[in-house]
Amino acid sequence: MSLIQVADVNKEFRINRRQKGVASSLRALFKRDYSIKHAVKDLSFEIDEGEVVGYIGSNGAGKSTTIKMLSGILVPTSGSVVVDDLVPYKNRKVNARKIGVVFGQRTQLYWNLPMEETFDLYKKIYKIDAAEFKRNVDFFVELLEMQPFLRTPVRQLSLGQRMRAELVVSLLHDPKILYLDEPTIGLDILVKQKIRKFIRQLNQEKNTTVILTTHDMDDIDQICHRVITIEKGEKIFDGSLDLFKHTYSVGHQLTVNFKVKYNDITDPRLKVLDSQENRITVLFKKEEISVTECLAMMSEIGEIEDIKIKEPDMEEAVENLYTVGSI
Numbered sequence: 001m002s003l004i005q006v007a008d009v010n011k012e013f014r015i016n017r018r019q020k021g022v023a024s025s026l027r028a029l030f031k032r033d034y035s036i037k038h039a040v041k042d043l044s045f046e047i048d049e050g051e052v053v054g055y056i057g058s059n060g061a062g063k064s065t066t067i068k069m070l071s072g073i074l075v076p077t078s079g080s081v082v083v084d085d086l087v088p089y090k091n092r093k094v095n096a097r098k099i100g101v102v103f104g105q106r107t108q109l110y111w112n113l114p115m116e117e118t119f120d121l122y123k124k125i126y127k128i129d130a131a132e133f134k135r136n137v138d139f140f141v142e143l144l145e146m147q148p149f150l151r152t153p154v155r156q157l158s159l160g161q162r163m164r165a166e167l168v169v170s171l172l173h174d175p176k177i178l179y180l181d182e183p184t185i186g187l188d189i190l191v192k193q194k195i196r197k198f199i200r201q202l203n204q205e206k207n208t209t210v211i212l213t214t215h216d217m218d219d220i221d222q223i224c225h226r227v228i229t230i231e232k233g234e235k236i237f238d239g240s241l242d243l244f245k246h247t248y249s250v251g252h253q254l255t256v257n258f259k260v261k262y263n264d265i266t267d268p269r270l271k272v273l274d275s276q277e278n279r280i281t282v283l284f285k286k287e288e289i290s291v292t293e294c295l296a297m298m299s300e301i302g303e304i305e306d307i308k309i310k311e312p313d314m315e316e317a318v319e320n321l322y323t324v325g326s327i
């Protein structure tokens, strides 16, 4: 049975429409005046232990609402959410032991305490066994290169240092599942890379299941094996990272420089983007024609000097997803 099971879940929010003024306040006493926001609609998916899943969608698509239902903060309006055999909102305490959560915008740190003391505090809160605690702190501090700032009060840490600290705090009790909501937002590229590497290692060494929401497509590209996309509350794609790219990207781009070029290409599976005296750029889908076949064709139309292949691009795939929708 899957570790996370989401079946036919809906989440509605009631939004008050009350206008300003005494008359409208009086009216509101007798007549309910609100609209319903369907944040998540008929959502179903399953996630197995050890999977690393990117959960993506544009602003307001319903990502955070889903994560909040998975972590037990929100109650679904209908449908069922089961995480490791528990219904999260009914078992918030037990569920909290099994999950780690990092919301990019919300902190779990104490402003005036250095990290070392914050870790000790969480050790007490979660009643973490001393040996397990030491093992984890050593492991995480080394992987995230946190030694130099362990004794610095949190308020003096940079955003990147704080985000690394957030990750450690959420993982000290060895949770089975880690929910990450925009973990690299606002960070410089070096810290982003450190965090991405850390998440990959965490998954490999501890088999932690990771669900990651982000607007940074490099996060997805470099960390996730699977992608689920949601738009206007509805799931529109669920599959491997490769399938995602191939479904939504326009294809591979091949540029060939020729010593001598005799002809132009005519095969309908290759779309010519640019053709010059000694160079041609074509677009193709790997499912329709292989790279080898493509190159064989190129060698028939000229003497090849040099080639360059551009893989389908994640950013471009997401752009297409948002404009095309589900296919």
Ligand SMILES: Nc1ncnc2c1ncn2[C@@H]1O[C@H](COP(=O)(O)OP(=O)(O)OP(=O)(O)O)[C@@H](O)[C@H]1O
Binding pocket: 013, 014, 015, 037, 038, 039, 057, 058, 059, 060, 061, 062, 063, 064, 065, 066
């Ligand atoms: N407490 C709430 N009350 C009313 N509406 C809400 C509430 N929380 C979320 N919503 C609405 O539900 C929809 C989904 O919001 P959600 O925060 O899940 O989106 P998101 O995909 O995480 O977006 P973002 O990428 O901007 O963080 C949005 O239209 C949002 O305005």
